[in-house]
Amino acid sequence: MSRLERYVILPDRLFDGRGRFINNPVVVVEGRYIYDVGTRGSVELREPYKLVELRGVTLLPGLIDAHVHFTGLRSYNPAEVLTVPYELRVLRAAQDAQKALYSGFTTLRDCGGTIALSLKRATAEGTVLGPRILASGKPICQTGGHCDIHYLPLEEVKKRGNSILCDDPWECRKAARAVLREGADFIKVMTSGGVGSEKDDPRHPHMSIAEVKFITMEAHRVGKKVASHAQGAEGVKIAVLGGVDSIEHGYFLDEESIELMKERGVYYVPTLCLVEVYKKMVENPPPGVPEWRLRKQELCIEHMPRSFREAYRAGVKIATGTDYYGPPMRSFGNHADEPIAMVRYGMDPVDALIAATGNAAECLGLEEVGVIERGKVADLVGVVGDPATDIECLRKVVFVMKEGVIVRHE
Numbered sequence: 001m002s003r004l005e006r007y008v009i010l011p012d013r014l015f016d017g018r019g020r021f022i023n024n025p026v027v028v029v030e031g032r033y034i035y036d037v038g039t040r041g042s043v044e045l046r047e048p049y050k051l052v053e054l055r056g057v058t059l060l061p062g063l064i065d066a067h068v069h070f071t072g073l074r075s076y077n078p079a080e081v082l083t084v085p086y087e088l089r090v091l092r093a094a095q096d097a098q099k100a101l102y103s104g105f106t107t108l109r110d111c112g113g114t115i116a117l118s119l120k121r122a123t124a125e126g127t128v129l130g131p132r133i134l135a136s137g138k139p140i141c142q143t144g145g146h147c148d149i150h151y152l153p154l155e156e157v158k159k160r161g162n163s164i165l166c167d168d169p170w171e172c173r174k175a176a177r178a179v180l181r182e183g184a185d186f187i188k189v190m191t192s193g194g195v196g197s198e199k200d201d202p203r204h205p206h207m208s209i210a211e212v213k214f215i216t217m218e219a220h221r222v223g224k225k226v227a228s229h230a231q232g233a234e235g236v237k238i239a240v241l242g243g244v245d246s247i248e249h250g251y252f253l254d255e256e257s258i259e260l261m262k263e264r265g266v267y268y269v270p271t272l273c274l275v276e277v278y279k280k281m282v283e284n285p286p287p288g289v290p291e292w293r294l295r296k297q298e299l300c301i302e303h304m305p306r307s308f309r310e311a312y313r314a315g316v317k318i319a320t321g322t323d324y325y326g327p328p329m330r331s332f333g334n335h336a337d338e339p340i341a342m343v344r345y346g347m348d349p350v351d352a353l354i355a356a357t358g359n360a361a362e363c364l365g366l367e368e369v370g371v372i373e374r375g376k377v378a379d380l381v382g383v384v385g386d387p388a389t390d391i392e393c394l395r396k397v398v399f400v401m402k403e404g405v406i407v408r409h410e
């Protein structure tokens with residue numbers, strides 16, 4: 001067997017993923033893991049090693065986007081799902097994975113879709129260059145819910161099988177087992193209407209507590225998490241009382257839903273960068289975007305920052321997720337938009353960095369990444385400048401290491 005590659009990395013500064021900074025640090029990577037971390041002089045360096053000097057750079061744990069969809073779509077036209085061949089969409093998704101990794105995001109969680117189930121294996125085995133991917137596979141929702149395709153006949157939606165429609169707790173249990181059988185890393189449910197689905201309303205609750213409970217029970221007994229798309233406060237409450245582990249979006253939170261999330265330690269993935277996307281789309285609609293979608297976006301714009309601020313102030317645990325899936329303004333590689341949006345809407349930059357690293361890893365249930373500590377997996381990102389004072393630095397990526405392998409170094 002060949003000797004493990006050993007790197008000694010010398011950035012100007014280091015952020016550990018939990019809130020601590022080290023000036024003039026040394027990080028020693030051996031093989032797939034971080035072997036040692038400390039200040040210069042305090043770490044013993046064993047020859048031979050490869051020196052990586054990163055002047056003017058802050059080193060961070062590999063960044064995490066807790067909410068994306070590998071769809072291979074490139075426009076807002078709802079019919080694209082039918083008109084673009086599946087194989088082409090898969091190839092585009094492979095390109096998206098590479099873009100994400102180059103931008104410093106070494107872990108992505110795909111919150112609904114079938115492509116990611118295979119793409120995660122392709123990036124893990126090295127067939128496709130990309131981040132670590134956690135995939136939910138087919139999302140579960142009620143008939144007419146957010147992952148139903150409202151313009152198609154119901155039988156056609158069931159036949160296509162992009163999602164599983166369930167209307168009682170027993171169907172939910174069966175769906176959860178089917179999804180786990182496909183190799184899902186977690187389960188995605190939809191407990192409210194949404195923006196991208198034609199005939200529902202993001203404020204309306206979907207599914208029942210009993211239905212959600214049957215899903216969370218199945219997931220938790222095999223050590224997996226459940227994430228719920230929940231935009232209105234009622235949908236958030238159903239999800240939390242049903243036992244989910246994270247609330248995705250939460251655009252219309254009220255005091256009670258915030259209190260519930262906090263009390264039960266449920267993560268909040270606000271997908272806040274969509275405020276900026278929605279604003280741009282409403283002002284200047286891109287081709288193919290339907291009128292109903294613009295109306296719903298307009299409705300959400302003013303509520304999203306308010307819900308985010310109130311949950312942040314209340315101390316709800318927050319993780320970064322973009323909900324990007326491929327079309328313009330929501331394309332892969334721009335995942336830093338989310339921590340940047342969080343700071344723009346009132347979050348302390350250090351908290352935004354934690355949301356994109358240590359917190360996001362905890363939200364995903366990953367103990368080996370999200371922090372720079374001895375024994376953790378060597379997922380590392382170098383950015384020019386100091387993101388603690390200028391969060392926009394997250395766009396200036398010059399170094400990316402995934403599992404001890406350098407994938408970008410400028």
Ligand SMILES: [Zn+2]
Nearest residue numbers: 067069111323
């Ligand atoms: Zn989503």
